Amino acid sequence: MVHHHFASTLLTYTPQTATVIDGRAIAEEITSGITSEVRRMKNSIGNVPGLAVIMVGQGRDSQTYVRKKLGACEEAGIQSKISTLPDNCTEDQVLNALSCFHEDPSIHGILVQLPLPQHLDEGKILNSVQLEKDVDGFHPINMGNLAMWGREPLFLPCTPKGCIELLIRSGVEISGKKAVVIGRSNIVGLPTSLLLQRHHAIVSVVHAFTRNPEQITREADIVVAAAGVPNLVRGSWLKPGAVVLDVGTNPVKDPSCEYGHRLIGDVCYEEASRVASAITPVPGGVGPVTVAMLLLNTLESAKRAYNFT
Amino acid sequence: MVHHHFASTLLTYTPQTATVIDGRAIAEEITSGITSEVRRMKNSIGNVPGLAVIMVGQGRDSQTYVRKKLGACEEAGIQSKISTLPDNCTEDQVLNALSCFHEDPSIHGILVQLPLPQHLDEGKILNSVQLEKDVDGFHPINMGNLAMWGREPLFLPCTPKGCIELLIRSGVEISGKKAVVIGRSNIVGLPTSLLLQRHHAIVSVVHAFTRNPEQITREADIVVAAAGVPNLVRGSWLKPGAVVLDVGTNPVKDPSCEYGHRLIGDVCYEEASRVASAITPVPGGVGPVTVAMLLLNTLESAKRAYNFT
Numbered sequence: 217m218v219h220h221h222f223a224s225t226l227l228t229y230t231p232q233t234a235t236v237i238d239g240r241a242i243a244e245e246i247t248s249g250i251t252s253e254v255r256r257m258k259n260s261i262g263n264v265p266g267l268a269v270i271m272v273g274q275g276r277d278s279q280t281y282v283r284k285k286l287g288a289c290e291e292a293g294i295q296s297k298i299s300t301l302p303d304n305c306t307e308d309q310v311l312n313a314l315s316c317f318h319e320d321p322s323i324h325g326i327l328v329q330l331p332l333p334q335h336l337d338e339g340k341i342l343n344s345v346q347l348e349k350d351v352d353g354f355h356p357i358n359m360g361n362l363a364m365w366g367r368e369p370l371f372l373p374c375t376p377k378g379c380i381e382l383l384i385r386s387g388v389e390i391s392g393k394k395a396v397v398i399g400r401s402n403i404v405g406l407p408t409s410l411l412l413q414r415h416h417a418i419v420s421v422v423h424a425f426t427r428n429p430e431q432i433t434r435e436a437d438i439v440v441a442a443a444g445v446p447n448l449v450r451g452s453w454l455k456p457g458a459v460v461l462d463v464g465t466n467p468v469k470d471p472s473c474e475y476g477h478r479l480i481g482d483v484c485y486e487e488a489s490r491v492a493s494a495i496t497p498v499p500g501g502v503g504p505v506t507v508a509m510l511l512l513n514t515l516e517s518a519k520r521a522y523n524f525t
Numbered sequence: 526m527v528h529h530h531f532a533s534t535l536l537t538y539t540p541q542t543a544t545v546i547d548g549r550a551i552a553e554e555i556t557s558g559i560t561s562e563v564r565r566m567k568n569s570i571g572n573v574p575g576l577a578v579i580m581v582g583q584g585r586d587s588q589t590y591v592r593k594k595l596g597a598c599e600e601a602g603i604q605s606k607i608s609t610l611p612d613n614c615t616e617d618q619v620l621n622a623l624s625c626f627h628e629d630p631s632i633h634g635i636l637v638q639l640p641l642p643q644h645l646d647e648g649k650i651l652n653s654v655q656l657e658k659d660v661d662g663f664h665p666i667n668m669g670n671l672a673m674w675g676r677e678p679l680f681l682p683c684t685p686k687g688c689i690e691l692l693i694r695s696g697v698e699i700s701g702k703k704a705v706v707i708g709r710s711n712i713v714g715l716p717t718s719l720l721l722q723r724h725h726a727i728v729s730v731v732h733a734f735t736r737n738p739e740q741i742t743r744e745a746d747i748v749v750a751a752a753g754v755p756n757l758v759r760g761s762w763l764k765p766g767a768v769v770l771d772v773g774t775n776p777v778k779d780p781s782c783e784y785g786h787r788l789i790g791d792v793c794y795e796e797a798s799r800v801a802s803a804i805t806p807v808p809g810g811v812g813p814v815t816v817a818m819l820l821l822n823t824l825e826s827a828k829r830a831y832n833f834t
Contacts, residue, residue: 339675339676355669356665356666356669356670356672356673356676357665357666358669359668359669359672359673360665360666360667360668360669360670360671360672361665361669362669363668363669363672363715364665364668364711364715365709365710365715366647366648366711367648391734392734392735392736394741400674400722401674402673402674402675406672406673410672413709413730416732416734418729418730418731418732418734418735418741419729419730420727420728420729421722421727421728423725423727425700425701425725425727426701426727427701432703432727
């Protein structure tokens, strides 16, 4: 019966190709604004924002992400430091690295690249990041303040903040709209659902215990796919005209690519782009904007630290 | 068309009277368990749990609630202290009252009765409640840990905890079910939606910006009404067989009642009880269980403080 309903809706909808939301272009625009602010700060007070990254182990994905983040910092004139620790390091070593960056006045943002090796207590480590430098926004106080009305977190997590930015810059109304977030990780799904609610969307979170994810997703005006499952979201999961943000970055083997693999999203792009009104590609969608938001959080933190407006 | 759909669903459903979820009986059962635990604690280590209440002003509702909470403490053998401050007191006076209770080793739980007068910064005051004594669970760290996966808040807010307790004790499966929470207050709607998600429900929060709240609510297997609007949820808002928890306690004038008013819920009980499979009455539903959860949180806190198991 659901299929009937869907089919009849399709009859009144002219299939077309979705607008591609160009995350790279949007990220460049944002980064260009950040770059001039950093220059203005340097000219005015002689300081620039500083970001510190703690990376444990040699995970290929983590290395790629960290390289992108540090490259973006350099481009924007943001100073960066990195502390790399071996895969078998102790919790104390990570906490010591944190302490050093806490005490370093030239550092305004600290991020611990996730995931951490199993033997480290991720919760304890993230709880130890100084609130004022928690540019990833993963400290439970920042998360609690994101969830609660009338409170303001010091930092919004970068991916959710990037998703909202993509929606706003694409002219998508959020308030009053039905949104479905697929996946409920602490770093994407959860804070994205909280942030969409702050923007007055009616949000449902779909997860592994959801019996009919396609049916619930099909009701949404805005779909954020962050399950980490390649091609999970098919064209039939989408309401015609929905706006789709694909947070997934799943490597699949492809010998024709430089590193022997390419990235695909959680959304079956071919199918979805024929049903959605707008969609982010992978790569080149949410990813670059997430990095831009990290720079923005670091800039905002430095402005706060130097009382620079 | 929506109405058509609803009507056709009704045709296949035999209307019946919903099971009344007896919150008073459930609360008594829980409180009786707490009472014996308190007795065991006293016999074993000579101490009992202690709850402190800070009440600002003379709001009639607040007075009623506080009276109920203190009465329940007495019944269970939990010691209680109350600090009453005038309506025009300063923030410092409230913070001082908090400090006294923080330092008092006989106090294991502190609650600041809400709402506070407008001139006081509620956020700042709730943020100042010592985490270990935050039996209302309103501190943003407790809220953040409630929201995040793999984290455990020290205390679950009493009303949401009571709602889950009511569902479980009524044999209602939560995992995989669609739940709608109507209202998104920091003290009920928000934490209830987070807690239902923790129990693997698929949760939507309906609020003032929702254009079609009745349509969204009608999809839910579990409805938690916490909007503070009398009789907001009509029978036509409910899916036949839904389970309805009514958190609303709205006073309406009624000269035939002892205090000149009686309490009604957010749900139109007459209509809803003909559509739902189970429903909580107002009064006698969520309210008593909320008070029982406060006692339970205070007991748990005391056990933690005395390392008593």
